Amino acid sequence: MFEGAQIATLLEELEVTHVVTIPDSTLGPWLSEITETQVQVIQVCREGEAWGVAAGLYMGGASPVVMIQCTGLFESGDALRNLLHDYRLPLFAIVGYRSYLSQDTLPGDTCLTFTEPILDAWKLEYRLIAAPEQFAEIAGLYRSCRDEGRSGVALIAEGKA
Amino acid sequence: MTAAQRGAMPLAEVIGVLHTARRDEIVVTTMGCAREWMRLGSHPLDLVYVPSSMGQATSVGLGLALAQPDRRVVVCNGDGSMLMNLGSLVTITSQRPKNLIVLLFDNGVYEVTGAQDTPGSAALRGGRAVDFAQMARTCGFESVFEFSDLEAWASQVHEVLNAEGPVFGCLHAQPVYENATPKSPGPAWERARALREALDRASSP
Numbered sequence: 001m002f003e004g005a006q007i008a009t010l011l012e013e014l015e016v017t018h019v020v021t022i023p024d025s026t027l028g029p030w031l032s033e034i035t036e037t038q039v040q041v042i043q044v045c046r047e048g049e050a051w052g053v054a055a056g057l058y059m060g061g062a063s064p065v066v067m068i069q070c071t072g073l074f075e076s077g078d079a080l081r082n083l084l085h086d087y088r089l090p091l092f093a094i095v096g097y098r099s100y101l102s103q104d105t106l107p108g109d110t111c112l113t114f115t116e117p118i119l120d121a122w123k124l125e126y127r128l129i130a131a132p133e134q135f136a137e138i139a140g141l142y143r144s145c146r147d148e149g150r151s152g153v154a155l156i157a158e159g160k161a
Numbered sequence: 162m163t164a165a166q167r168g169a170m171p172l173a174e175v176i177g178v179l180h181t182a183r184r185d186e187i188v189v190t191t192m193g194c195a196r197e198w199m200r201l202g203s204h205p206l207d208l209v210y211v212p213s214s215m216g217q218a219t220s221v222g223l224g225l226a227l228a229q230p231d232r233r234v235v236v237c238n239g240d241g242s243m244l245m246n247l248g249s250l251v252t253i254t255s256q257r258p259k260n261l262i263v264l265l266f267d268n269g270v271y272e273v274t275g276a277q278d279t280p281g282s283a284a285l286r287g288g289r290a291v292d293f294a295q296m297a298r299t300c301g302f303e304s305v306f307e308f309s310d311l312e313a314w315a316s317q318v319h320e321v322l323n324a325e326g327p328v329f330g331c332l333h334a335q336p337v338y339e340n341a342t343p344k345s346p347g348p349a350w351e352r353a354r355a356l357r358e359a360l361d362r363a364s365s366p
Contacts, residue, residue: 042252042256043255048216048217049217051220056226057224057228059224059357060226061360062228082214083214086350087350087353088350
């Protein structure tokens with residue numbers, strides 16, 4: 001839905017300093033273009049770790065974004081509880097919503113069953129980005145979360161319709 | 162081989178040596194280390210990571226080190242916590258932060274829950290404990306140290322704190338069996354905000 005150059009430019013415009021990530025087939029191709037910017041890419045070994053790294057970056061004065069697939073969101077539970085709720089760190093994430101755009105051709109992916117309920121369960125404000133025309137909404141959500149000190153998730157629909 | 166058989170050091174004294182040597186480093190402590198560290202007072206650049214998401218202290222420390230490249234960051238972690246996030250050793254060495262020091266306090270047990278053996282302990286592995294120092298070397302830590310003797314630790318602590326990072330120090334410590342659970346020193350969100358503000362002040366001209 002989006003090209004790496006678009007995302008890289010967006011992150012620079014938002015003055016994001018670091019992207020903490022594990023790639024998937026949608027997010028991964030963006031990395032080469034992001035690494036060509038001033039934004040530093042940190043690849044972690046599992047997604048729960050991404051929140052810890054982002055938390056340290058934020059407390060150290062940086063402006064990180066976590067970029068993971070929804071499966072990694074499922075893996076992240078205790079880190080979310082602790083860092084976003086106990087410590088109230090306003091961390092922002094771009095989360096790939098696996099199979100959202102393939103529901104007709106590839107039904108049965110349980111990511112479609114659990115992703116949004118999990119976001120609700122962890123009390124994470126999110127915006128579903130399911131069409132190219134919604135690109136500007138990512139920046140809008142990021143800015144409102146940053147300005148108000150809230151965490152938030154841009155949920156990027158993945159797959160091919 | 163148990164921690165005691167290996168010649169492990171009293172945790173409070175090991176932490177005391179670090180506390181005496183500490184200058185203006187950020188110090189992240191968790192679990193039993195946090196309990197002992199808090200007994201020695203507080204510092205604006207402390208992050209007593211209690212309550213924690215177990216295992217995340219090394220990841221938080223990495224983030225701090227990358228955000229504050231001109232300041233040393235010391236993470237005091239337990240072996241049970243380390244086992245929960247072994248991948249962070251690989252993430253750390255992929256980023257190669259010269260200012261990050263991971264100190265692992267290895268006692269072979271989950272101390273704060275009643276000293277049950279960890280799966281890395283000698284007790285659950287036919288007498289052969291996981292060798293964390295060797296693991297750190299294999300992951301690519303620039304400087305690796307290991308101590309079972311308090312005098313050696315005390316004489317080399319500055320070398321450890323000033324070595325080229327990423328640094329890994331394995332400190333064989335004796336478990337504490339009573340009153341082992343650390344208490345949070347105050348609202349976590351206030352302490353996180355205070356650390357960020359303290360670092361902001363410290364880096365302002």
